[in-house]
Amino acid sequence: MTQPAHLHPDRLFPSAEPARGIARELYAEVADLPLICPHGHTDPSWFAENGRFSNPAALFLTPDHYVLRMLRSRGLSYDDLGVPRKDGKPVAEGRAAWRLLAANYHLFAGTPSKTWVDHSLHWAFGITDELSPETADRIYDTIDAALATPELLPHAILDRARVEVIATTEFALDPLVHHQKMESAGTIGRVRTTYRPDDVTDPSRPAIVDNLKRFGELTGEDITRWEGLINAHRKRREYFRRFGAVATDHGVPTANTADLPLVEKQALLDRILAGRHDANDAELFRAQMLTEMALLSVDDGMVMQIHAGSRRNTDPLLFTERGPDLGADIPGTTDYVGGLKALLSRCGNEPNLRIIMFVLDETTYARELAPMAGYWPSLMIGPPWWFHDSPQGIRRYLDQVVETAGFYNLAGFNDDTRALLSIPARHDVWRREVAGFLANWVAEHRLTRSSASDIARHLSYQAAKDAYRIS
CATH class of the missing domain: 3.20.20.140 (Metal-dependent hydrolases)
Incomplete structure (x- = not known):
């Protein structure tokens, strides 16, 4: 491999x-x-x-304007990415937003955002698989479980x-x-x-x-x-x-x-x-x-x-x-x-x-x-x-x-x-x-x-x- x-x-x-x-x-x-x-x-x-951080999307997606702007450039909705609204209307929950990120992760090829996310996934969670639609839920669950431990406070x-x-x-x-x-x-x-x-x-x-x-x-x-x-x-x-x-x-x-x-x-x-x-x-x-x-x-x-x-x-x-x-x-x-x-x-x-x-x-x-x-x-x-x-x-x-x-x-x-x-x-x-x-x-x-x-x-x-x- x-x-x-x-x-x-x-x-x-x-x-x-x-x-x-x-x-x-x-x-x-x-x-x-x-x-x-x-x-x-x-x-x-x-x-x-x-x-603890609430979920993987709150750690990797919603606070990172580098990631958000690339997804926005391809027409994705900030509602669907889970970014809070001023009017309090509902936005996507963490897992749904994460799946959307994973489905579009190929957009980040060649960008520093991919370098940072890949490094962070491995450094903090030992994850070596590429984020993709096939790995999205497995990676999400691995991160979510780790966030409940003292090591990720x-x-x-x-x-x-x-x-x-x-x-x-x-x-x-x-x-x-x-x-x-x-x-x-x-x-x-x-x-x-x-x-x-x-x-x-x-x-x-x-x-x-x-x-x-x-x-x-x-x-x-x-x-x-x-x-x-x-x-x-x-x-x-x-x-x-x-x-x-x-x-x-x-x-x-x-x-x-x-x-x-x-x-x-x-x-x-x-x-x-x-x-x-x-x-x-x-x-x-x-x-x-x-x-x-x-x-x-x-x-x-x-x-x-x-x-x-x-x-x-x-x-x-x-x-x-x-x-x-x-x-x-x-x-x-x-x-x-x-x-x-x-x-x-x-x-x-x-x-x-x-x-x-x-x-x-x-x-x-x-x-x-x-x-x-x-x-x-x-x-x-x-x-x-x-x-x-x-x-x-x-x-x-x-x-x-x-x-x-x-x-x-x-x-x-x-x-x-x-x-x-x-x-x-x-x-x-x-x-x-x-x-x-x-x-x-x-x-x-x-x-x-x-x-x-x-x-x-x-x-x-x-x-x-x-x-x-x-x-």
């Missing part, structure tokens, strides 16, 4: 010797290192409650995956009830939060006025005054740090920043609170708030992540029926050089500032991100993200950024996922691709074998700890 591709020990390694042999050796040195997961979107209730999964640190991401108005529970249980530190203020910094959100009012009530600040608004952020950042936060996160359509005089900032805020802002005002407010967040990071040391370039929730029907972040997001072009000019001019030389740049526009790797990180001490390049955290995406990334930025201006790897079991799969792909990339350079006598070993360990583990200032 042919060995499944995802179980082959040389998967993703260079095809030719001696590079393939060197890649094997480098990978062996990093394969079992602990995982640092400083940014992601796993549900904090999983870690606060440590309860969330904390046990973190232990098995050797997760040293994992960060969830919460909005500014989030009460952090799950993190409060973890604080009481003494698990804050391993599981941390991240401050994402988009709910009060993005005026394109329909509820922005109400959100800002709630923000003022939550912090006791007068957010109708610009100074009060910034003080409100200062207080919430401090609150988030109580629950382990070391970073902020900003999901913005562009990387534009601004540095307006106070009178113009106040006038902009007045228009937004009055509901009289337009799209240009929304962009300007987001731009100014990125600069304000950088200035706050200069004060408190929180690492600033800028996730730019996604045109989010482009399907209004899906958004209305079920909410955000379910697959209808498309990359856009990004200008980091012009976009960050105002911010960097204001505080780019501050020694306490660290900004990690994430981009979906791969044309910026060699032209913008690598030269910027190769000069500004406050800038680092985030790993390939979202549509590009794939084997080919990682190869394109390393090929384009390393020659200008070097290895030590890279922030290591973030899994950035909502699917818990895909975390070890994603890190494994990263480590294999790093090993393969370095092996080729050793074979070409561009790196010594000992340097490659040091760099592989750095990019697989230490880089993320250093970038996010995790002690």
